[in-house]
Amino acid sequence: xxxxxxxxxxxxxxxxxxxxxxxxxxxxxxxxxxxxxxxxxxxxxxxxxxxxxxxxxxxxxxxxxxxxxxxxxxxxxxxxxxxxxxxxxxxxxxxxxxxxxxxxxxxxxxxxxxxxxxxxxxxxxxxxxxxxxxxxxxxxxxxxxxxxxxxxxxxxxxxxxxxxxxxxxxxxxxxxxxxxxxxxxxxxxxxxxxxxxxxxxxxxxxxxxxxxxxxxxxxxxxxxxxxxxxxxxxxxxxxxxxxxxxxxxxxxxxxxxxxxxxxxxxxxxxxxxxxxxxxxxxxxxxxxxxxxxxxxxxxxxxxxxx
Amino acid sequence: xxxxxxxxxxxxxxxxxxxxxxxxxxxxxxxxxxxxxxxxxxxxxxxxxxxxxxxxxxxxxxxxxxxxxxxxxxxxxxxxxxxxxxxxxxxxxxxxxxxxxxxxxxxxxxxxxxxxxxxxxxxxxxxxxxxxxxxxxxxxxxxxxxxxxxxxxxxxxxxxxxxxxxxxxxxxxxxxxxxxxxxxxxxxxxxxxxxxxxxxxxxxxxxxxxxxxxxxxxxxxxxxxxxxxxxxxxxxxxxxxxxxxxxxxxxxxxxxxxxxxxxxxxxxxxxxxxxxxxxxxxxxxxxxxxxxxxxxxxxxxxxxxxxxxxxxxxxxxxxxxxxxx
Numbered sequence: 001x002x003x004x005x006x007x008x009x010x011x012x013x014x015x016x017x018x019x020x021x022x023x024x025x026x027x028x029x030x031x032x033x034x035x036x037x038x039x040x041x042x043x044x045x046x047x048x049x050x051x052x053x054x055x056x057x058x059x060x061x062x063x064x065x066x067x068x069x070x071x072x073x074x075x076x077x078x079x080x081x082x083x084x085x086x087x088x089x090x091x092x093x094x095x096x097x098x099x100x101x102x103x104x105x106x107x108x109x110x111x112x113x114x115x116x117x118x119x120x121x122x123x124x125x126x127x128x129x130x131x132x133x134x135x136x137x138x139x140x141x142x143x144x145x146x147x148x149x150x151x152x153x154x155x156x157x158x159x160x161x162x163x164x165x166x167x168x169x170x171x172x173x174x175x176x177x178x179x180x181x182x183x184x185x186x187x188x189x190x191x192x193x194x195x196x197x198x199x200x201x202x203x204x205x206x207x208x209x210x211x212x213x214x215x216x217x218x219x220x221x222x223x224x225x226x227x228x229x230x231x232x233x234x235x236x237x238x239x240x241x242x243x244x245x246x247x248x249x250x251x252x253x254x255x256x257x258x259x260x261x262x263x264x265x266x267x268x269x270x271x272x273x274x275x276x277x278x279x280x281x282x283x284x285x286x287x288x289x290x291x292x293x294x295x296x297x298x299x300x301x302x303x304x305x306x
Numbered sequence: 307x308x309x310x311x312x313x314x315x316x317x318x319x320x321x322x323x324x325x326x327x328x329x330x331x332x333x334x335x336x337x338x339x340x341x342x343x344x345x346x347x348x349x350x351x352x353x354x355x356x357x358x359x360x361x362x363x364x365x366x367x368x369x370x371x372x373x374x375x376x377x378x379x380x381x382x383x384x385x386x387x388x389x390x391x392x393x394x395x396x397x398x399x400x401x402x403x404x405x406x407x408x409x410x411x412x413x414x415x416x417x418x419x420x421x422x423x424x425x426x427x428x429x430x431x432x433x434x435x436x437x438x439x440x441x442x443x444x445x446x447x448x449x450x451x452x453x454x455x456x457x458x459x460x461x462x463x464x465x466x467x468x469x470x471x472x473x474x475x476x477x478x479x480x481x482x483x484x485x486x487x488x489x490x491x492x493x494x495x496x497x498x499x500x501x502x503x504x505x506x507x508x509x510x511x512x513x514x515x516x517x518x519x520x521x522x523x524x525x526x527x528x529x530x531x532x533x534x535x536x537x538x539x540x541x542x543x544x545x546x547x548x549x550x551x552x553x554x555x556x557x558x559x560x561x562x563x564x565x566x567x568x569x570x571x572x573x574x575x576x577x578x579x580x581x582x583x584x585x586x587x588x589x590x591x592x593x594x595x596x597x598x599x600x601x602x603x604x605x606x607x608x609x610x611x612x613x614x615x616x617x618x619x620x621x622x623x624x625x626x627x628x629x630x631x
Contacts, residue, residue: 017425020528024421025433027414028503031493032433034461036440039451046450058454103345106338119617120346125550126613127352130557131573132602136352138580143355191348252444263446267563272450279447287442 047277053270067277078278081257085282086289088257089250092190093293095183096246097239100194104201105227118202124195129253133192193249197242204238205231233305243297244290251286258282356606359599360384387600390582391575400571403484403562407491408555411502412548414494416540419506420532424518440500446560453564456480486565497561498554502547509543510536549616556609576605 045060047067052059071078107118127133136143183190208231216226232239254260258278265275354374363378422433459478460466469476480486490496494503513536521531537544562571575582579601613620 014426017522017528018427019425021421021425021427021430023528024425024532025418027492028418028421028494029433031490031495032436032440035452035455035490035493035495036448037436039448039455040443042451042454043447106342109338111335111338115618117342117346119613120349122617122620123349123353123613126553126609127606130606131559131577132356132606133352135576135579135598135602136355143352188348191345248442259444259446263560266446266450276447276450279444283443283447 043276044280046273047280049273051271051273067274068281070274071278071281077261078258081261082282082285084257085251085259086285088186089247089289090293091179091183092186092193092250093243093246095190096194096197097242099190100197100242101201101235101239103194103198104205105231107198107202108205121198122195124192125199128192128195189255193246196249197246200238200242200245201235204235208234236302236305240294240297240302243293247286247290247293251282353606353610356599356602359596360603361600362596383597383600384604386583386586386597387579387604390579390586390597391572391601391604393604395569396572396575399566399569400556400573403487403566403571404555404558404573405552406484407487407496408551409548410488410491411494411496411499411551411555412544414492415499415502415547416506416537416544417532418494419503420510420536422503423507423510424515437500437503440495441504445497449560449564453481456486456565481565482567487561496555497558498551502551505547505550506540506543509540513539545616545620549612549620552612553609572605576601 048062048064050061050063050066052061103121107114107121212230212234213226216230221229250256252259254263259282262275262278262282265271265278358374358376361379361381361384362372362376363380363382365378366372366376369377421427422430422437457479459480465476465478480489487496490499517535517539518531521535526534557573558571559573559577562574566574579598583597
């Protein structure tokens with residue numbers, strides 16, 4: 001009985017304490033309603049109506065699914081862009097993940113000049129997606145290395161090896177060499193989008209307890225075995241986080257085809273209604289793709305590692 | 307993993323495996339350096355390019371023998387960049403609009419994250435889902451609705467109600483004022499704020515609860531516990547969020563483009579720089595000056611200096627605490 005009493009008292013005290021949580025999130029709740037939830041619903045409303053900018057503000061006229069039908073039936077570019085966005089993400093994802101993991105493993109080991117290399121490898125965090133990089137990658141700026149990413153072939157002057165010729169010499173099947181050519185053309189972008197991921201992996205590697213490595217050493221693991229059987233399974237949560245981050249980063253980056261089409265429509269043609277419809281379709285498809293990737297990762301990898 | 311090597315004679319295998327070990331380690335470290343230097347080149351390339359071009363005289367831009375190191379240095383591209391970037395003004399408005407709201411965000415997101423991480427209040431699960439949504443949904447979806455929001459600022463219909471009651475026109479357009487940036491920052495929904503809240507939450511969850519319990523037992527209120535106990539011991543996460551927040555605010559382009567129509571920020575000026583330069587020079591084709599590189603240098607310099615000052619603490623803190631794990 002006494003125990004019971006104690007429990008009840010404690011829970012009510014905890015409840016009272018927990019209500020202080022509202023105090024901490026109150027300003028955020030206000031902001032969410034004003035600047036996120038409400039705008040989100042109005043953007044859904046935009047997607048289903050015709051917008052007219054007048055002096056009194058926006059005039060909405062309900063048109064139902066007209067914009068969606070236009071996007072799917074009449075807009076030639078949209079479906080192509082959608083396909084490009086998804087396929088380019090799915091091909092870039094394994095490269096980004098493995099590249100950043102390799103970098104993190106290297107940066108985690110002891111060697112001379114580690115701090116300098118670490119600070120160089122975190123540079124993309126401040127420089128990637130920067131306006132300065134957009135200026136550099138403008139086609140009329142003609143900066144070597146950057147012009148590679150726009151799919152043009154390199155003209156001399158640059159200091160890169162002609163990988164395309166080597167690929168052609170190897171006489172691989174067309175599909176594989178196309179895939180590699182795509183990677184090489186985007187090599188610059190791919191390396192540049194590894195910054196945050198490398199940090200995440202490095203942090204994850206640092207949090208693996210030293211005892212596990214010790215056990216591995218006593219058991220006679222080689223470095224390679226340590227990597228596959230110790231580090232990767234311990235990093236499974238981080239890998240999941242990196243997958244999510246990378247997908248969001250790639251999908252919402254303004255260089256992704258659908259995003260650039262939608263923002264172009266928004267800013268230069270002021271067609272907010274149609275661009276919202278585009279973004280919402282895109283967002284739903286992105287959600288499905290992310291769900292499938294995460295589910296596959298959980299089924300195929302995490303289950304086996306646990 | 308469980309395979310054991312056949313050992314014939316301890317002495318012999320010791321020496322040969324040792325030699326093998328040395329060869330392998332030399333080869334491995336050589337490979338590592340080659341790999342790292344190759345990658346560093348790609349990562350440093352834009353910076354080197356900007357630095358070597360920022361002070362290049364006009365003669366050198368058409369000289370094919372000049373690749374990296376310029377033969378003639380001059381201030382001329384720099385002066386042009388400063389003039390076209392509208393420098394003192396745009397720097398001031400970047401500080402006023404973006405950097406201040408970055409600092410506000412660093413503070414307010416921490417408070418919200420503490421509430422989410424430590425208190426099991428009702429509706430927390432829904433807020434968690436909304437938090438993930440704020441990270442997932444691209445900001446451009448809510449950009450136009452928010453523009454309309456600020457164009458005629460009317461939270462919950464209160465302003466219109468007051469206007470109706472007193473029969474006045476309050477003219478509550480917030481466009482071109484700092485509030486378009488400060489209000490979202492103050493309420494924890496600024497640029498990429500969901501991400502900062504997420505980082506803080508991960509960190510607060512990892513903090514030992516006992517310290518706060520002790521403060522609580524000693525009669526500290528929730529605010530005092532947060533300010534006296536939690537904030538002083540979360541220097542690492544504050545530093546990380548502050549750095550990311552300043553960088554992302556500094557690079558913010560679309561918000562500034564939408565909300566500020568005169569006296570805009572450096573990011574907007576930089577992104578319009580090339581077309582402004584062409585208009586200024588009256589040339590349509592390729593550029594004959596390296597002024598865009600000087601403009602990039604001006605734009606990046608403050609962030610780079612901040613990075614160089616903070617990077618040692620930032621990297622060691624991230625690497626040693628595993629802030630995201």
